[in-house]
Amino acid sequence: MTVRLIVVSHSEKIADGAVELAAQMAPDVLMVAAGGTADGRIGTSLEKVMSAIDQSTGGDGVVVLTDLGSAVLTAESALELTADPSGVLLADAPLVEGLVAAAVAAQGGADAEAVKRAAEAVYGSGAPAPSPVSSVAEGSVTGAGPEFTGDFELINQAGMHARPAAKIAGGLSALNAEVTVNGVDGASMTSLMTLAAGKGSMLHVEAWGPDAERALNYVGGLVQAGFGEP
Incomplete structure (x- = not known):
């Protein structure tokens, strides 16, 4: 199991594209796009975000990334309505670069708090936390x-x-x-x-x-x- 990621954007295409990009770096991480309104317009949908949270349960936690201000409000509203908000974290990070950093951290086995910090560290604001590393040749x-x-x-x-x-x-x-x-x-x-x-x-x-x-x-x-x- 890995931490799962949700992308909330005003544009369905942006959300889908960000997930497609991040999936190239983290093929084992479940990422759910929740972009645009239910009828395909620019905007955000509480129902879409709630559905994305439902789809993301069962892993090692959920981290949500958003684009513009009202997407944050929609995500916060969804967290208030979800059955277990403690298992869902909202990251303050740029959508694309933050998502990629979060996805790579999740792929490496980091927990939800560390994945959130990895996304936020793109801004330089996240407090780092340990994650698995590889070894290099002796003497290098x-x-x-x-x-x-x-x-x-x-x-x-x-x-x-x-x-x-x-x-x-x-x-x-x-x-x-x-x-x-x-x-x-x-x-x-x-x-x-x-x-x-x-x-x-x-x-x-x-x-x-x-x-x-x-x-x-x-x-x-x-x-x-x-x-x-x-």
């Missing part, structure tokens, strides 16, 4: 005390495109560490994509904080495995 990470650095070569054919950026950002945002990758925020999918790092590029990773070594292991493990891509 150096450091002393709370600070660690590592250099890793991109081996996947496409380099740092959306999926690898999402995997790095989603995992790091759920760790208690500050991490930079070639000088940009490692917990920001957008910032990582601006690196335009192709195959063969070196990623210089620096980390501070209680989970600094785990963060280095996480990034290094992903890079050395080619993000699971050719």
Whole structure:
């Protein structure tokens, strides 16, 4: 079981598209789109959101992401009416990037609170929490005390495109560490994509904080495995 995600948008197409995008990074996470009104117009529907919550029960919790202000109000109203509101969390995060970060965290086995924080960390406001990480080859990470650095070569054919950026950002945002990758925020999918790092590029990773070594292991493990891509 994983945490399940609900997307509330004023546009049915936006909600469906955001779910389609995030599903590429987190194929095992149930995501339900609740966009537009019941009759297909721009707006939000309390009934749609309630139905999405009903469809999402049975997992390890539910996190809801929204776009504009009234979508938040609709989601809050739905939470008030649901039978068990304690199992449903509302994240304050940008819809697309927040959803991707949340989906990657959920795919990695994070609990509902950590998934919510992963989404909110896109704004830099979420308090990080631990999540599972991979290991890197012996000797590839150096450091002393709370600070660690590592250099890793991109081996996947496409380099740092959306999926690898999402995997790095989603995992790091759920760790208690500050991490930079070639000088940009490692917990920001957008910032990582601006690196335009192709195959063969070196990623210089620096980390501070209680989970600094785990963060280095996480990034290094992903890079050395080619993000699971050719």
